[in-house]
Amino acid sequence: MSSIRLPYPPEPPIKGDGGRDGEDIPRADSLLIVVGHGTGSPAGDAALHQFVADLAGRSIFADVKAAVLRGGPSLADAVHGAKAGAIHLLPFLMSGGVTFRERLAETMAEIPWRERPLLYPPLGFSPDLADLLARRAESGAREAAWPIADSHLLLIGHGSLRDPDSAQTARLHRERIAARNIFASVVVAFLDQPPRLPDVLASHAGPLLGVGLFAGEGQHGARDMAQAFAQAACPARYCGAIGGDEGLAGLAVRHLQQAPWPLA
DSSP states (O other), rough: OOOOOOOOOOOOOGHHHHHHHOSSSSOOOOOOEEEEEOOOSSTTTTTHHHHHHHHHHTSSEEEEEEEESHHHHHSHHHTOOOOOEHHHHEEESSSOSSSIIIIIHHHHSSOSSSSEEOOOOOOOGGGTTHHHHHHHHHHHHHHTTTOOOOEEEEEEOOOTTGGGGHHHHHHHHHHHHTTTTTTSSEEESSSSSSSBBHHHHHOOOOOOEEEESSSOOOTTTTHHHHHHHHSSSSSSEEEEGGGGGGGGGHHHHHHHHHHHOOOO
């Protein structure tokens, strides 16, 4: 296969109900490869490997493997030796930006697939992720003894000045959670584009609960976030990266029930 072009629909499926169009796709004899960005360190990739172990324990697929686009195991490593049966690819990514559309596509194009793999949308596209984000913030509010209705939820994404799509999922999740009127407000901040995290922390009023829309801690680890939140102008608490949430495997099972995306 000389090239693969990954889709990015004009209306990402995050706005829908998650779909159930893929229920008839056989999985019992299939391989699921969960593909993450990769941080270059075991600690940074720990959430990915725990997620893979959680999915493997559900015995939906014949095998579940991890692969990363940076470091190892690579996608080629995970594909090597795969037995007969379909290969399903689940991007352990929280947005559909450059890492998904370009880096994953380039990596896939280098592999001599015996047949085209079944590719699912990035996990961050799941509409159910809004529930996990909200519950993580609610738990943080209870731990801090803050009234949830008086607390503000801050969704933190990576963002990118050269790729507007990188911030799209964070904004859509903000809309979904804000419509529920659980928190006093729901706002977004990004690491690499406005509104930037330090600026939001320095100007926001009211108790602030931050949840990282990251697949893992990576280079934006808990220590760095704790230091950033310590500089906030209001009471603020970082509730961690959503990629380590124990509810993510159940969300992924529902996410994988939709039809895979077509590959060009």
